[in-house]
Amino acid sequence: LTKEKPLRSLQDHVIEKPLGTGPFTLFEHKKGAYIHMQKNSYFFGKGQKIGNHLLGPYVDSLLFRIYGTSDVAILALKKGDIDYYWGDIQPGYIKDLKEQVNIDLYFNKKSALYYLGFNLRRAPFNDKVLRQAVATVIDKEFILTRILQNFGTPMHSVVPSGNHFWYNPKVRKYGQGLDHDQRIKLAHEMLKEAGYSWDTPPVTEGGNVVTPSDILLPSGEKMEKFVILTPPADYDPKRAFAGTMVQEWVRELGLPASARPMAFSSLLDTVKGKHEFDAFILGYGKLNLDPDYLRSFFYSKNDKPRGWNMSGYHNPEFDKIARAQMSLIDTGKRKELIWKMQEMILEDIPYLPLYNPHIIEATFNERFTGWVAKVDGIGNVWSMCVVKPAQ
Structure with a gap:
């Protein structure tokens, strides 16, 4: 605390022997190779029945091995070198794994929330109508069937639909129920009414959808090329593929879009740290069930370097409601405000929700049993407490 920047010094401090109070504590860690944890003999829950589970742990140690690629990790699982693949298995592996007894x-x-984010601080996405038109042409059914291969659900709000109490089913759902040509025609009308134009529009006077020329801004100037940043395919193929498809869908309106994969750490720094972007596809893989994260993501004061308001969304009315819901004890009244917040976000679209994938996991079943399935998968503290050697 005597240093010039005590908080930064504390944050940067390397912890070599972390303490733990859970069922296991750290024994050894080799960066990039493995984490070895041993049973905590002082674990408070041992022998207690909590949540209909008689807690252990029933194994002496856990070894987390780190693999460079999914292919190598899946092979290790099939050979029995590991007992559990802790991560989201891509749908392409499922057919083969189902055949393994x-x-x-x-x-x-x-x-979770996987979404398309816009930079509202600069052109072209400082125009709400443009953001709404982009939202209209995105085919979420294609994302579900082709990218997720039906292992997931389309998202229409920034609160997952599985969070039944807080989810608002009445938010604006862009393009829902429309086919490809209907989405193009509706988006074309939205943009035309807002002053955008084309030398060759995407919809002819006869109502046919055609390949358009580059879109012209209301000022008459050509829209500058913009980039949709995504994680690379070897990090998350779903988000990378979604970015490519968004690129193709908006080009059908004459928008000069390009999807660009970027190393994940660089992507976060560009979007969250520097704010030097046009649009991006990212996700929150584990949202809290309490929706106060809406305030964190879209509160005006969080629009700062490394702040959670990455799109630069500013709405005084939203800020007022976001502050008010924090102090409400009456859940019914708070629900009304949370629903209103969702409606405002889906009207203004700093983020466009795209999809919520299912988490797909696998275990080698010859040595251990008792995995506990929950929202967000079987890699949870309950599993760590009750998994036992197979009889």
């Missing part, structure tokens, strides 16, 4: 697959919902 010693592999059990688990499909669980996630409390």
Whole structure:
């Protein structure tokens, strides 16, 4: 605390021997290779029945091995070198794993949000109508069937639909129920009414959808090329593919878009740290069930370097409601405000929710049993407490 920047010094301090109070504590860690944890003999829950589970742990240690690629990790699982693949298995592996008698697959919902974010601080996405038109042409059914291969759900609000109490089903749902040509025609009308134009518009006077020329801004100037940043395919193929498809869909309106994969750490720094972007596809893989994260993501004061308001959304009315819901004890009244916040976000679209994937996991079933399925998968503290050696 005597240093010039005590908080930064504390944050940067390397913890070599972390303490833990859970069922396991750290024994050894080799960066990029493995984490070895041993049973905590002082674990408070041992022998207690909590949540209908008689807690252990029933194994002496856990070894988390780190693999460079999914292919290598899946092969290790099939060979029995590991007992559990802790991560989201891509749908392409499922058919093969289903044929393995010693592999059990688990499909669980996630409390997650994967979305298209816009930079509201600069052109072209400082125009709400443009953001709404982009939202209209995105085919979420394609994302569900082709990208997620039906292992997930389309998202229409920034609160997952599985969060039944807080989810607002009445938010504006862009393009829902429309086919491809209907989405193009509706988006074209929205943009035309807002002053955008084309030398060759995407919809002819006869109502046919055609390949358009580059879109012209209300000022008459050509729209500058913009970039949709995504994680690379080897990090998350779903988000990378979604970015490519968004690029193609908006080009059908004459928008000069390009999807660009970027190393994940650089992507976060560009979007969250520097705010030097046009649009991006990211996700929150594990949202809290309490929706106060809406305030964090879209509160005006959080629009700062490394702040949570990455899109630069400013709405005094939203800020007022966001502050008010924090102090409400009456859940019914708070629900009304949370629903209103969702409606405002889906009208203004700093983020466009895209999808919520299921989490797909697998275990080697010959040595251990008792995995506990929950929202966000079987890799939870309950599993760590009750998994036992197979009889």
